[in-house]
Amino acid sequence: MKLNLLLATLLISLLAGLQSGSGDLAAQSGGGNAVGEASASLELVCSADPTVVDRGDAVTWNATICNPGPKPMKNVFLKADFDSAVEPVAFSASPSEGLVWSFGDMGAESCASLSLVVRVPRPERGFTMSRCVSGEGFVSLSEDYSTAEEAYEIGCDFSAWAEGMGRPVRSSAFVAVRGEAGAQVSVREMGSGNYSGREEVRVDSRNNSVEVFRNLSAASRPFNLSLGDKRSANYTSPWFEMIAFRNEFAGNFTHQSRRNATFLDSWYYAKLDQVGTVLISGGG
The missing domain is CATH 2.60.40.10 (Immunoglobulins)
Structure with a gap:
């Protein structure tokens, strides 16, 4: 009798375990459907x-x-x-x-x-600028004026x-x-000593024009810059000047430069637009 009772108890336990496992599987299956519904998208x-x-x-x-x-x-x-x-x-x-x-x-x-x-x-961009700079020191100038569009x-x-x-x-x-053609004037100057420069610039993207007048006078000489605490920097550099005019409408490019100059004394007037390029210069 004890053996039969033990077998009956074991059988009941196994059946209960199977039912419990079946319920877990059903719950897992139901959870999978919920995830599928939540993942609905556009x-x-x-x-x-x-x-x-x-x-x-x-x-x-x-x-x-x-x-x-x-x-x-x-x-x-x-x-x-x-x-x-x-x-x-x-x-x-x-x-x-x-x-x-x-x-x-x-x-x-x-x-x-x-x-x-x-x-x-x-965009319609334009500006007018006028300036005068004079003094003694080390000069490093880089300017670009352009109506071209990238x-x-x-x-x-x-x-x-x-x-x-x-x-x-x-x-x-x-x-x-697309990019668009334009007119461009580029200026580079470098040197130490006495410097005097005057510049007037007008840029107007409506008619793609760049108009520049520059007057420059410079003499090369050493320049000592005090940095404080008995420190200093000594600049001895001859003058370098480069001016480039690029008119993509007219298809022309003009480049002027002077290197290792002791003196600079020059002026120029330039106007670049869709009609063409006007360039007048003088000095030594």
Whole structure:
């Protein structure tokens, strides 16, 4: 009887263990379904047309959001982030705020699209400068005046999200902006001693013009710079002057330079624009 009772107790324990294990498996299986539902997401694709433009051109960015299912997505939003300045022109739908659009609820296996038209800005830059510098010391001067525009890229990063999503989905599209020809004047000066210089500059990107007048007088001699605590720096450097004029509209380039000069005494007037280049100079 004791043996039979022991066997019966063992059998009951084994059956209870099997039922408990079956319940754990069911719980694990149920948890897997929950993870699958939580991972429901959106699909996002975007593009830009055209992909190569000039300043002042319009570009259309298109974005398409899809809900692949199996369940509807609630409170769907789309946001556009441009990494460079653009001028908004038109939208296929009005944003709820800034560059954020609300699409409400989106049914399973459905899509929604948005189009944005923006213009690549054409900045108008210009300035006028006049200055006079005179004295004794060590001079190292580097100046560049230009109306040329460098090529660059505009990117738009779209992000979409909905209620219950862990993080938004993203898609990006890029547009290349061509560089533009211009006029440029470059000046380099270096030396120690007596220096007297006068300069007038006018730059206007609207008509791509650079206008410069410079008058320079310099004599080479050693110059001692006190650094305090009985320390000093002695500069003995002959004069170096380089002036370069580049007019990409007219296709010409002029370069003037003087090296190891004891004296500099010169002036010049230059105007570069879309019409051509005017250069007048004098002195020794």
